[in-house]
Amino acid sequence: MNNVTTICAIASAPGNGAIAFIRLSGNEAFSICESIFEPATSGKKISKQKAFTIHFGKINDEEIFIDEVLVSLFRNPQSYTGEDLVEISCHGSQYIQQQILQLLIKKGAVLAQPGEFTLRAFLNGKMDLSQAEGVADLIASSSEASHKIAMQQMRGSFSIEINELRKQLLNFISLIELELDFSEEDVEFADRTDLSNLMNKIHRKIVELTDSFELGNVIKEGIPVAIVGNPNVGKSTLLNILLKEDRAIVSEIPGTTRDAIEDIINIKGITFRFIDTAGLRETHDKIEIMGIDRTKEKIRKAAIVLLVLDASDAMANIQASIRTVKPEAKGKQLIIVVNKVDLPGNHQKLIGYLEGIDKEHDDLIYISARTHINIDKLNEALLRKVDLSYLAQNNVVVSNIRHFEALEKSREAIERAMNGISSGLTTDLLAMDIRQVLHYLGEITGEITNDEVLGNIFKNFCIGK
Amino acid sequence: MNNVTTICAIASAPGNGAIAFIRLSGNEAFSICESIFEPATSGKKISKQKAFTIHFGKINDEEIFIDEVLVSLFRNPQSYTGEDLVEISCHGSQYIQQQILQLLIKKGAVLAQPGEFTLRAFLNGKMDLSQAEGVADLIASSSEASHKIAMQQMRGSFSIEINELRKQLLNFISLIELELDFSEEDVEFADRTDLSNLMNKIHRKIVELTDSFELGNVIKEGIPVAIVGNPNVGKSTLLNILLKEDRAIVSEIPGTTRDAIEDIINIKGITFRFIDTAGLRETHDKIEIMGIDRTKEKIRKAAIVLLVLDASDAMANIQASIRTVKPEAKGKQLIIVVNKVDLPGNHQKLIGYLEGIDKEHDDLIYISARTHINIDKLNEALLRKVDLSYLAQNNVVVSNIRHFEALEKSREAIERAMNGISSGLTTDLLAMDIRQVLHYLGEITGEITNDEVLGNIFKNFCIGK
Numbered sequence: 001m002n003n004v005t006t007i008c009a010i011a012s013a014p015g016n017g018a019i020a021f022i023r024l025s026g027n028e029a030f031s032i033c034e035s036i037f038e039p040a041t042s043g044k045k046i047s048k049q050k051a052f053t054i055h056f057g058k059i060n061d062e063e064i065f066i067d068e069v070l071v072s073l074f075r076n077p078q079s080y081t082g083e084d085l086v087e088i089s090c091h092g093s094q095y096i097q098q099q100i101l102q103l104l105i106k107k108g109a110v111l112a113q114p115g116e117f118t119l120r121a122f123l124n125g126k127m128d129l130s131q132a133e134g135v136a137d138l139i140a141s142s143s144e145a146s147h148k149i150a151m152q153q154m155r156g157s158f159s160i161e162i163n164e165l166r167k168q169l170l171n172f173i174s175l176i177e178l179e180l181d182f183s184e185e186d187v188e189f190a191d192r193t194d195l196s197n198l199m200n201k202i203h204r205k206i207v208e209l210t211d212s213f214e215l216g217n218v219i220k221e222g223i224p225v226a227i228v229g230n231p232n233v234g235k236s237t238l239l240n241i242l243l244k245e246d247r248a249i250v251s252e253i254p255g256t257t258r259d260a261i262e263d264i265i266n267i268k269g270i271t272f273r274f275i276d277t278a279g280l281r282e283t284h285d286k287i288e289i290m291g292i293d294r295t296k297e298k299i300r301k302a303a304i305v306l307l308v309l310d311a312s313d314a315m316a317n318i319q320a321s322i323r324t325v326k327p328e329a330k331g332k333q334l335i336i337v338v339n340k341v342d343l344p345g346n347h348q349k350l351i352g353y354l355e356g357i358d359k360e361h362d363d364l365i366y367i368s369a370r371t372h373i374n375i376d377k378l379n380e381a382l383l384r385k386v387d388l389s390y391l392a393q394n395n396v397v398v399s400n401i402r403h404f405e406a407l408e409k410s411r412e413a414i415e416r417a418m419n420g421i422s423s424g425l426t427t428d429l430l431a432m433d434i435r436q437v438l439h440y441l442g443e444i445t446g447e448i449t450n451d452e453v454l455g456n457i458f459k460n461f462c463i464g465k
Numbered sequence: 466m467n468n469v470t471t472i473c474a475i476a477s478a479p480g481n482g483a484i485a486f487i488r489l490s491g492n493e494a495f496s497i498c499e500s501i502f503e504p505a506t507s508g509k510k511i512s513k514q515k516a517f518t519i520h521f522g523k524i525n526d527e528e529i530f531i532d533e534v535l536v537s538l539f540r541n542p543q544s545y546t547g548e549d550l551v552e553i554s555c556h557g558s559q560y561i562q563q564q565i566l567q568l569l570i571k572k573g574a575v576l577a578q579p580g581e582f583t584l585r586a587f588l589n590g591k592m593d594l595s596q597a598e599g600v601a602d603l604i605a606s607s608s609e610a611s612h613k614i615a616m617q618q619m620r621g622s623f624s625i626e627i628n629e630l631r632k633q634l635l636n637f638i639s640l641i642e643l644e645l646d647f648s649e650e651d652v653e654f655a656d657r658t659d660l661s662n663l664m665n666k667i668h669r670k671i672v673e674l675t676d677s678f679e680l681g682n683v684i685k686e687g688i689p690v691a692i693v694g695n696p697n698v699g700k701s702t703l704l705n706i707l708l709k710e711d712r713a714i715v716s717e718i719p720g721t722t723r724d725a726i727e728d729i730i731n732i733k734g735i736t737f738r739f740i741d742t743a744g745l746r747e748t749h750d751k752i753e754i755m756g757i758d759r760t761k762e763k764i765r766k767a768a769i770v771l772l773v774l775d776a777s778d779a780m781a782n783i784q785a786s787i788r789t790v791k792p793e794a795k796g797k798q799l800i801i802v803v804n805k806v807d808l809p810g811n812h813q814k815l816i817g818y819l820e821g822i823d824k825e826h827d828d829l830i831y832i833s834a835r836t837h838i839n840i841d842k843l844n845e846a847l848l849r850k851v852d853l854s855y856l857a858q859n860n861v862v863v864s865n866i867r868h869f870e871a872l873e874k875s876r877e878a879i880e881r882a883m884n885g886i887s888s889g890l891t892t893d894l895l896a897m898d899i900r901q902v903l904h905y906l907g908e909i910t911g912e913i914t915n916d917e918v919l920g921n922i923f924k925n926f927c928i929g930k
Contacts, residue, residue, distance in 0.1 A: 012486060013557060016604060017478030018582075018930035019486050021554070052519040054537055065616060067603075072519055072537065087554075089486070092478060092927075093604045095612055117483075138532075139481060139558045147560055151530060462557075465483035 004083070004120075006032055007112035008104040010097050011464030017092035022100055023464060024109060025117055029084040030073075032107045036060060036100075037071055037088075046086070051075035059090070061103050067096050081117050082124030115461025119454065122446060128159050129446025129457070133400055136461050137220070144269025145219045145391060149399045158396045158403075159445050161209065165202055166441050169434055172198055176431045196421055202437075203414050209398050210407045215390060216399030218303060222264055222273030223386060226298040229308035230321050234339040238308060238369040239263065239277055245375060267383050275301050296328055304333040304385050311338050311366070312345035315353065322357065333385040335363040337378060342368040402457070403444050410440040469548070469585075471497055472577035473569040475562050476929030482557035487565055488929060489574060490582055494549040495538075497572045501525060501565075502536055502553075511551070516540040524555070526568050532561050546582050547589030580926025584919065587911060593624050594911025594922065598865055601926050602685070609734025610684045610856060614864045623861045623868075624910050626674065630667055631906050634899055637663055641896045661886055667902075668879050674863050675872045680855060681864030683768060687729055687738030688851060691763040694773035695786050699804040703773060703834040704728065704742055710840060732844050735851055740766050761793055769798040769850050776803050776831070777810035780818065787822065798850040800828040802843060807833040867922070868909050875905040 006026030012019070024033060030047035037046060039057040049055065053073050059066045072087040079085035090096050105111060113119075115136070122132045134154030141147040152158065172195065218224070227235050246265035263274035276298050299305050307325045309318050326334070336354065341347070354364055363381040367374040391397055398404055417433035419425075442448035471491030477484070489498060495512035502511060504522040514520065518538050524531045537552040544550035555561050570576060578584075580601070587597045599619030606612040617623065637660065683689070692700050711730035728739035741763050764770050772790045774783050791799070803819065806812070819829055828846040832839040856862055863869055882898035884890075907913035 009483075011483040011557075012477035013480040013482030015478040015480065016927070017486075018474075018476040018488075018604065018927050021477060021482075021484050021486060023483075052521075054517040054519060054539075056517075067616075068620075070537075072535075074519075089552075091600070091603050092476075092930075093606050093612070095607050095609075096603070099612075135556070138556050138561070139483065141558050142560050144560075147558070147564075151532075155533075462481070462483050465557075 006109045007116055007120075008101060008109040009112035009117070009464040010101060011087070011117075012092070016094055019089050020092040020097045021464075022088040022090065022097065022104070023112075023117060024086040024088070024104060025079070025081040025083045025112075025120065026109070027084065028108055029086045032104060032109050033071060033086045033088075035107050036103050037069070046071065046073065049073055051078060059088070059100055059103070061099070061106075066099050066103065067091055069100075077124065077126075080126070081120040082126045083120060112463060113458070114463050115458030115465055118461060118465055119458045122454075127154075128156070129449060130159050130162070130400070130403060130444050131156050132446075133402070133457060134158075135465065137399065139462065139465065141220075143219070143266050143271045145388070146271065146399075148391065149216055149219060149397045152394075152396060153399070158398070161205070161396050162441050162444050165205060166438060166447075168198060168202055169438050169441070173431060173434050173438070176427055176434065179427045180431065192421060196418070199414060199418050199421065203411070203418060206407055206411045206414060209396065210404065210411055212390065212395065213398040213401075213404040213407075215387070216397040217401070217404075218386075219270070219391070219397070220399040222271035223304060224275050224302045225272050225304045225306060225382070226275055226302035227277065227306045227308060228295050228298060228325055229337075230310070230313070230317055233308045233310040233313065233321075234369050235308050238306075238337070238339060238367075239274060241369050241372065241375060242274075242378075245379075267379050270383060270386055270388070272304070272382055292324065295325065299325070299328045299332065302332060304335065304382065305329040306335050306337050308337045308339050311340045311347060311350060312343040315346070315349065318350065319353070335365065335378070335381050335385070338364070338366045339369055341366045341373060342371045406440045406443045410437045413437045413440065471574045472581055472585075473566060473574040474577035474582070474929040475566060476552070476582075477557070481559055484554050485557040485562045486929075487553040487555065487562065487569070488577075488582060489551040489553070489569060490544070490546040490548045490577075490585065491574070492549065493573055494551045497569060497574050498536060498551045498553075500572050501568050502534070511536065511538065514538055516543060524553070524565055524568070526564070526571075531564050531568065532556055534565075542589065542591075545591070546585040547591045548585060577928060578923070579928050580923030580930055583926060583930055584923045587919075592619075593621070594914060595624050595627070595865070595868060595909050596621050597911075598867070598922060599623075600930065602864065604927065604930065606685075608684070608731050608736040610853070611736065611864075612734075613856065614681055614684060614862050617859075617861060618864070623863070626670070626861050627906050627909050630670060631903060631912075633663060633667055634903050634906070638896060638899050638903070641892055641899065644892045645896065657886060661883070664879060664883050664886065668876070668883065671872055671876045671879060674861065675869065675876055677855065677860065678863040678866075678869040678872075680852075681862040682866070682869075683851075684735065684856070684862070685864040687736035688769060689740050689767045690737050690769045690771060690847070691740055691767035692742065692771045692773060693760050693763060693790055694802075695775065695778070695782055698773045698775040698778065698786075699834045700773050703771075703802070703804065703832075704739060706834050706837065706840060707739075707843075710844075732848050735848060735853070737769070737847055757789065760790065764790070764793045764797060767797055769800065769847065770794045771800050771802050773802045773804055776805045776812060776815060777808040780811070780814065783815065784818070800830065800843070800846050800850070803829070803831045804834055806831045806838060807836045871905045871908045875902045878902045878905065 004026055006024060006028040008022060008024045010020060011023045012021035034046050036059050037057055038060060039046070039055050046055065051074055055071045055073070057069065057071065059069050067090045069088050069090045072089070074080070074085040076082060076084045088100060090100055101111070118132045118135050121127050122129060131154050134150050137150035138147070138154050141150045175195070227239055229235050242265055243263060263277045265272050305325065307321065307329070309321060322336070338350070338354065363384070365374060365377050365381055367378055369375070398407065413433050413436035417430055417437070420430050420433060439448055443453070469491055471489060471493040473487060473489045475485060476488045477486040499511050501524050502522055503525060504511070504520050511520065516539055520536045520538070522534065522536065524534050532555045534553050534555045537554070539545070539550040541547060541549045553565060555565055566576070583597045583600050586592050587594060596619050599615050602615035603612070603619050606615045640660070692704055694700050707730055708728060728742045730737050770790065772786065772794070774786060787801070801819065803815070828849070830839060830842050830846055832843055834840070863872065878898050878901035882895055882902070885895050885898060904913055908918070
């Protein structure tokens with residue numbers, strides 16, 4: 001790690017704040033800092049100070065006084081990047097941030113690329129690749145569940161599982177390769193039944209991880225929910241109320257905002273994402289036509305379908321709506337929402353009909369969006385549709401598509417090897433399949449990587465991380 | 466300062482960043498921090514650690530692990546607020562920021578009001594009121610000049626001048642009051658000529674400060690520039706080019722942005738603000754009618770007037786334009802901009818005519834906005850119109866309207882006292898006027914203040930400062 005450049009970037013969120021935060025990392029971090037920083041208490045130079053200490057002083061550009069700042073000191077290898085690292089906390093004016101950054105560049109630092117601090121942490125062995133990706137996910141996480149998964153990943157739980165698999169595979173391969181060395185003598189050092197058992201075990205684990213991606217992905221991206229139903233049954237009113245109640249729950253802490261444009265709600269730490277609601281919100285349900293194709297398309301994208309019915313509607317309309325949606329929602333989680341129960345209607349008959357439908361796998365909820373009746377019940381029903389037991393058991397959940405794809409390839413390779421064993425594949429071909437599994441698992445943690453893969457991963461990081 | 470609450474707030478800019486920054490200040494800062502923070506290296510509690518040190522560890526909400534953070538420690542009185550103070554630097558996800566803040570509140574901290582950290586710094590004698598106001602100005606400053614003025618104010622240069630004036634006035638009043646004590650004996654302890662000289666000196670200084678507000682205010686708010694001229698002379702093209710060239714100069718450093726909506730340019734650290742350009746930009750100069758009233762109004766608001774002429778225009782139009790604008794621009798800085806010099810026209814005659822106009826106080830610049838000819842010369846001319854010699858001499862410049870108003874009242878009171886001396890006013894009435902001067906000057910630094918004044922000042926601060 002000699003001769004690496006010293007990088008700098010603003011690490012706090014862009015814009016004006018009370019305080020801003022500039023990071024400087026690399027061999028020259030201390031000397032560059034010394035060239036612009038004048039400590040308030042005369043004494044030792046920054047480079048002579050202890051790690052994990054804070055120093056008050058002034059930043060000057062030659063004659064021009066730029067700011068009073070605090071400088072925090074971290075020493076290689078005990079820093080985020082594993083390099084000498086300085087953090088400057090200055091007044092949060094954008095002008096000052098820019099001045100200090102320009103000054104650092106003038107003194108020899110270069111502007112960090114997105115994620116370059118974390119890339120250096122990876123290159124210096126402070127974390128593996130999946131942990132580095134966990135850092136980005138952590139910063140992007142916006143719910144309790146996505147936070148938990150990202151934190152697990154950043155802290156290395158996932159890496160531990162992958163490394164355990166790799167260790168077992170390496171054991172396996174060392175046995176196989178011993179055979180290859182003695183191949184002319186036609187001996188079997190590895191008992192084929194033991195090998196089969198070991199591979200079954202590894203395969204099970206890989207499948208378990210691969211399967212967890214479905215949960216991991218919806219938690220990360222939000223669980224897709226479709227609201228469907230005949231025109232004028234109150235879909236947009238319902239959507240607005242769900243969104244509004246959630247917005248009201250989000251505490252009014254300044255400095256934290258939730259993007260109000262996206263149709264997302266958060267129930268007990270789980271994010272639900274309503275899909276294709278643009279039309280709904282524009283038309284306010286009045287002129288929207290329940291086009292069969294559009295409804296099908298919506299349902300196809302959803303994990304949960306909310307079929308909204310109007311309790312005051314004619315029975316025929318209700319029946320038609322159920323007949324249209326129910327077959328399409330097969331394999332999805334269906335919640336039947338009977339709206340407008342505050343209005344007069346043939347409720348007795350309706351309830352009778354609905355109870356009669358096989359609702360083994362469906363939830364059936366009577367609400368009034370307009371008068372807020374049973375909205376809490378609907379929230380509970382949404383939450384019930386998500387099986388979080390897997391997450392609650394502190395199982396590792398895969399949420400990164402790159403990891404998922406590498407796991408899928410590992411699974412295919414190990415399945416080839418398993419078939420190979422049962423069909424008496426030669427040892428050298430078996431070894432090749434196992435090496436492939438090792439390769440794909442190594443890609444996840446970054447044991448095996450290349451500049452292109454790294455580039456793709458870190459380009460999505462924010463600057464300063 | 467006993468029994469004050471412990472306050473907390475996010476101090477970095479709102480939104481997602483690589484790192485976020487949470488501040489906690491007050492008697493319970495250490496104990497609240499200890500209740501949620503688990504240091505990575507087992508050892509002393511936070512409250513037992515040295516000031517100016519940094520500690521790595523985890524923040525937990527009971528069983529739930531929230532983040533890995535760095536905790537920085539500052540001890541009363543050596544902290545920003547003068548209280549025990551903890552700064553938590555966490556991953557910059559809004560979810561995490563919110564979780565930590567809620568946790569701090571659960572453990573007994575209260576959410577800080579805007580500017581409350583700085584208010585406490587003021588109440589604990591870490592800075593006076595004008596310095597505290599300098600902090601807010603510093604964060605808002607967006608140009609070299611406004612940064613310089615705010616920094617001077619925050620660092621106390623202005624306070625020193627005010628306190629010097631107060632000291633002289635207190636001297637003065639002690640002499641006067643001695644006379645009051647002995648009033649029945651009809652003695653004059655204070656020589657009236659000496660008093661007069663002293664008051665003249667104080668008055669001069671107050672007037673100097675008051676006068677500096679004109680400069681201070683335009684630097685803080687931007688120097689108002691009006692672009693006027695006949696339709697179709699190229700006003701909007703010129704405006705767009707001035708704005709665009711400036712935007713291009715602003716370095717492309719991520720994390721710093723300049724509001725592109727406002728018509729502001731920055732030339733060598735001075736902000737120029739174009740006024741009433743909305744019409745210009747919408748109509749692109751094509752259908753804009755040079756309404757006399759509107760032009761007058763624009764010129765009235767401006768410090769600098771750019772009169773744009775079209776070199777290819779008929780002489781009569783050019784003359785009419787100058788005849789209309791020149792009298793209105795009396796007392797303003799006028800720059801005559803002859804545009805479209807790249808087009809054919811009777812340039813010889815035009816130059817002859819323009820040279821003939823008394824241009825002692827005017828700048829006359831030949832440009833082509835379309836082909837970018839002499840735009841640099843126009844920038845230089847704008848800069849020449851601002852007299853920065855006063856600022857360059859490191860004189861204190863008043864930029865705060867509250868200070869200006871207090872200085873104006875001080876000036877009125879001292880003028881009353883001066884008139885009183887020359888007209889033989891009784892000593893007790895003289896003392897009353899001097900006390901008024903002391904009062905108003907004391908308002909500036911906060912020697913004299915009340916909750917309403919403090920409330921008005923700090924409500925405009927950002928949260929976390």
